[in-house]
Amino acid sequence: MGGERIAIVGAGCTGLRLRTPEASFRELVFQAAQKAYADAGVRPQEVSAFVSVAENYNEGAAIADEYVPDQLGAVLKPVHAVAGDGITGLASLVMQLETGQLDIGVIEGHSKASNVLHPAHILALALDPIYTRPLRFHPHYVAGMEMRAFLAATGNTQEQAALAAAQNRKNALANPLAAYGASLTVEQVLASPPEAEPLKLGDIAPPADGAVVLVLARESMLGTLKGKPVFINGIGWSQDTPNIEDRELHRAAYAEQAAQMAYRMAGISDAASQIDLAEVDDTFSYKELQHLEALGLAPPGQAGNLLEAGVFSPQGRLPVNVSGGHLGCGYAHEMSSLRSVLEVVLQLRGEAGARQLPGARVGLAQSWRGIPTASGAVVVLGRE
Amino acid sequence: MEQKIRGGTSLTDHALTAGEALLTHWQVKSDYRWDAGAALSRFLEGLKHGQILGIHCPQCRRTLVPPRVFCERCFRPLEQWVPLYDTGKLITYSVSYVNWDATRRRTPEIPAVIELDGASPGIGILHLLGEAGGSLSEITARLGAGTPVQAVWKPAAEREGAITDIRYFRPVGG
Incomplete structure (x- = not known):
């Protein structure tokens, strides 16, 4: 790639299940985010860019991404909604980090497929x-x-x-x-x-329910993070x-x-x-x-x-x-x-x-x- | 609008009702059974019993309502549940004169944010106000930031574990 390399330094997943009646989508994402941040050795306060991939009709809410910041620790941070699949969202986050203006980025994806009745x-x-x-x-x-x-x-x-x-x-x-x-x-x-x-x-x-959160960082940040990088x-x-x-x-x-x-x-x-x-x-x-x-x-x-x-x-x-x-x-x-x-x-x-x-x-x-x-x-x- | 633009023909109501123009209907079948989750389920269960529950964050020392299982500022799990009072004070409100179909209401509705007693300053729940007057001048004379209010509950037998188990908040005293 052009500039500094980008690595995935943390990953968290709830696991997938047919139904998840015990947790809201917010609570699922919070579980995955906690795991991903612990894995990367990062606090959400240190994250400078967030990406969310979600389709409104699957969520049953317009502007579904507006419901995302709290459970990621992203309140009053830049959150970019990508109406596309997960890897398309990942590409967006990579580009944001490639600008050199942002150091650590997070992407979340979740599913409450069991909540969609038709x-x-x-x-x-x-x-x-x-x-x-x-x-x-x-x-x-x-x-x-x-x-x-x-x-x-x-x-x-x-x-x-x-x-x-x-x-x-x-x-x-x-x-x-x-x-x-x-x-x-x-x-x-x-x-x-x-x-x-x-x-x-x-x-x-x-269909299945679940949540995944990934933490990305620019290569120059790797020394400060404990997560094992995958480039x-x-x-x-x-x-x-x-x-x-x-x-x-x-x-x-x-x-x-x-x-x-x-x-x-x-x-x-x-x-x-x-x-x-x-x-x-x-x-x-x-x-x-x-x-x-x-x-x-x-x-x-x-x-x-x-x-x-x-x-x-x-x-x-x-x-x-x-x-x-x-x-x-x-x-x-x-x-x-x-x-x-x-x-x-x-x-x-x-x-x-x-x-x-x-x-x-x-x-x-x-x-x-x-x-x-x-x-x-x-x-x-x-x-x- | 009956204005012709670049030689086109504008659609009239008659063209639509008489079937002269293609009109395609699609009934959206978008039903959801949302999982309320651990925090909101307990909150709604509390309402059924006439109780408003908040949750306390020991780190930022805020007591939050509606409750959540994590503090969005401190990003830590929360588990310290706190019963709140059903009294509080107005943070802000609006006087709404429009129905869903944009027709005018004779008697307005008053959506409001209420800071509950026992919750942290600035932590409010959104609800309706009632018994606050019928005209705009009565309402604005009666209500302001800080006006004390109290919940008016549905009778216990009618409560179903929903935010509407509280009918509205009414101004008290003053």
Whole structure:
């Protein structure tokens, strides 16, 4: 990157669960923030920039970010709201620190998905009100159409997508933060009820509640902090057209663009050989395969075959979603991809417990903003 | 507005009601079951029993209401619950003459911030004032910063653990 390097120096997470009736979203974020600040060895008074990622309709409150400062210790501090996924928010915080005007920054993401009683209706509000919404399909059809186009164009199969779901649910069994660990077979995923064919219920990451807080600092601050740094070596983001019918539905062009931007910054020329582990968006099972190809972690059309060959398993050459991904941990709105970043941070620090991968030095986390968007971000993280 | 701009045709009410213009409706189904959390749940439970609960921060020595499980200034967990009085004094108020549909109210509503006795200076709860007069001149003559007020509660059987378990605050004395 251009100026001084930026590192993640603290991380805190409540863990993800189906429901969290004992705590308000404020109380969840406070728990995660306490952990992150203790981890970094920083007091919130020393933090100069805060970023919050939240969508108003998921919160049930307009200007949801205005409800954020108290539980972060950010009262009367600069708080920047990013209406985007977690890694897009992270990019914003990196840029703020890159200015050199701010030393330590914090980003929060949280989910109270369990409080949203009609999530499909909220999702439908993202569709164009004049020419898309009046057709009144359940919004998952967008994923169903994408999945069909992707499988047809690349030769990946429905069984291979189901294997991604089964593997991630299984990986989640070794992650105490995950909500949906399970021993599932490919057959069980394929036998789950059809949602928007070829997409089945088992292909969809189920919702979860939780909160993640990350603390970032400029490299020159590291001497004063106790947190073990993980460097942000590259970050990128991209947004495709909102017109569903005009996009190349088989491709994740946004992920290709975001990856190229991040790789350029990080000096990555051959992602598949230079990256040791990846947390890739798997909000829907086929998305993991599509994203792996877009990120250059699998050759075109080969993601499913490599998955079957065990390349992306925790014991494989390039472990993918060793945390369990969103399918295994739970889909937690904008917080989801901050949880992906958290996993890479834990792995690079050697603090991932039972699922620790040996010798990981460079990791990638990738986000997708979800239906009906074609936007997302990529971050490359390194131990040095 | 019946003005033509650059040759366009402006929409009339008739065009909309007669179906000459496309009018698309969408019923938003945005229902939430918010988890109130540890602090507000206990606060609301207190209201059901006719009690207003605050919480004390031993570091900045403020007693806060509505209560929260952390002090937003000191960033530390709080656990020292304090029962407050249902009396206090006005910090500020407004006299509201508009309904939700922008029609005018004959009798105004008076939203107010009240510093409860037992809470720290400047720590107020937002509520309504009642029994404070019908006209603007009566109200402004009666109320000012520092005017003592007291809660008027719903009967115990009607309380449900909500901020509306207090009907309103009324000025006392003076």
